[in-house]
Amino acid sequence: MPGGAAADPGSQALDAGGAERLLATMWRIRAFEERLEPLKRSSMVHGLTHLSIGQEAVAAGVCTQLRDDEPVYSNHRANGHALAKGVDMGRLLAELMGRADGCCRGLGGSMHVVDVAHGFLGATGVVGGNLPFAVGSALASRLLGRERPAVVFFGDGAAQTGIFAETVNLASLWQVPVVFVCENNGFAEFTPRSAHTRVERVSDLAAPFRVAARTVDGNDVAEVHRVFADALTQARAGGGPFLLECLTHRLSGHYVGDPGGYRAAVEDEAWRARDPIGRLVRQADAAGWFDVERSRAAEEAARDEVEAAVAFALGSPFPDPGIPAELTYAR
């Protein structure tokens, strides 16, 4: 499981090995999505494809610290979260191609990836739709006496939904182990955050509910890792909810093929200089952990894994057209 979720990594400070694992995870996400884009454009992948290129540090910094029984909920931009949580790349791609060997048999697709075995409890296509699921998972874990935190990823756009406020309030009231991870990329679809709210930081929304919160540089994987590690340690120890806001930027469109007109206002160049992979390599170099050669090797390994995933997915048949009765209602 290269770069995937580990059995019980604990939450210690980043070292050379940890940094390498984050590097590998980010490269896997990057390579996967860079390959996904042409597959989508040539209609090998259908439906809607949301890429997270540029935002990989958040998925990597968070998911690689979680155990399989610590669930992650995701949103429409789910590929990175899924891969970092341990979902098999071939099964993920097969799902996006609507194939029978997809992790949901091609029934769910890109906005509905679920892999219970790895604690990836799924994406949603409705903004904010699954925020309270995480509180329910955390409550269940509390009732079972396990105190396994649940994590839910959401975008800055989701913070304007009513369900967000309801959910944070409930998590606070019951002090359950949930970590809300906001990927603040400054946009909701084609609309800048400033057109949707006057609240500067999503973390500002936590204080009135007395939920601890931090805003970090979401393109600095070491920082995301460190702050999330603390949140996780606290939550595992019964410390209740936490909100982690990661400031980041998606380097591609809202979805593959979006009109893009709004991107004139997007400072892609400035953000490219803050690419999370390059940042980590420079930090690792300075710390004497590894150099750019190691990064090239990780990239190559990731691209090989992607090609194997493509072969696997292409080799998988489409599912039988019927709807098995056992899927309409659970029995």
Place this chain on the structure above:
Amino acid sequence: MSHVIPYIAAIQEAIREEMERDERVLYFGQNMATSPEDPFLKQFGPDRVRVTPISETAEIGMATGAAVAGYRPVVELYMAEFLLVATDQVVNEGTRFHFMSKGQVSVPMVMVAGYGFTAGWAGQHTGSIYGMFMGVPGLKVALPSTPADAKGLMTTAIRDDNPVLFFQNYLLLLDEGEVPDGEHSVPFGVADVKRAGSDLTLVGTGYAVRTALKAAETLARRGVSVEVIDPRTIAPLDVDTILSSVARTRHLVLVDQATRHSSVAAVIAAEVAELGFSSLEAPISMVTALDSSIAYSKPVEEFVLPDEHKVIRAVEASLGLAPAST
């Protein structure tokens, strides 16, 4: 005189013309003014064309308040499923306001909702959920299938003094068609005979009108004359036009992309069974989506949905024809 434009352009044309005609028409939505070049923003300014956050409940409720104050808001909700987040506002607030206030207030607003993106958008974005709203007292529901009807129904929706839920079909957005020049409105509660015929009545709803017309065309080549009716609004629903057609053809097949028990087809079937039973020479047949979520994968998506072949099979069965080999 007419001009040929896509379905989506026809809707925009109606909104633009109504905004020009009536200063009280406002336009709200989450991506409403993405750039200063936005044509609505440019023409009508930021007071009347407003960006809203991802807050469907507040968007619709706020529009209700503005409507009560005399404005005529149009709320663009994009995917129909997003308004499910705000179901209370759609079903149980503004829609009841007029009645429960003894008519002291009225709520002239339009909610625009796209449905049926059955192109791999999967379970949460592909539903044909209009049927869920046709029994909501106080709410009118428009379901156009052509650019001309789309423009005409939007014009009427904006001028109506009640909340109107306007469903636009995602797969029809770019379909072109003739739209009458100048002011064009289509009355609510008046079905349109899209194709005249004498052997069987085929009623389609929204996108399924296209499916019905394709099937009718194929059947015509075999000498079967099918009448295709489009109700155009499902609340109010013009049952009379369907009844008088069935009185002539004596056979009724209904096509609807909605799940069977949440379909307009089920309502029409019940109406005709009660009011037109003596006309019928064969059981009414409903060709609907299966009662299932719509899958992402193409073959399973297709399996669930009605299509031309399923309609033709139903017509053959109703008329007692031998199935044509396909």
